Amino acid sequence: MMREVFRAERGKAPEIVAAFKTLTSAFEEAGYTNLRIYVDYAGPMDTVVCQWEFDSLDQYFAMERQAFVNPDENTQAMIDTMNNNAKSGYKEIYEVIQ
DSSP: OOEEEOOOOOOOOOHHHHHHHHHHHHHHHOOOOOEEEEEEEESTTTTTEEEEEEHHHHHHHHHHHHHHHHHHHHHHHHHHHHHOOOOOOOOOOOOOOO
């Protein structure tokens, strides 16, 4: 399971959520499961988390690398939204046990 956690610029969390909605649509087409988007309720404000599960890290990273080689218009818009509206971000990778 992977989680991407972004701290948005103040008031820019809705833009990050919209970008993650675009991303999850592409992930659904790729067969990823248990897609979720979360926003903060407590803790650091303007935090947005996107979570999904997949079968192969190698397959995921190959798809991610390919997306950055020659991004289509929608992918570039999503990248720009993240770059322009996020203060920071990181990935968390977990093995799903149950």
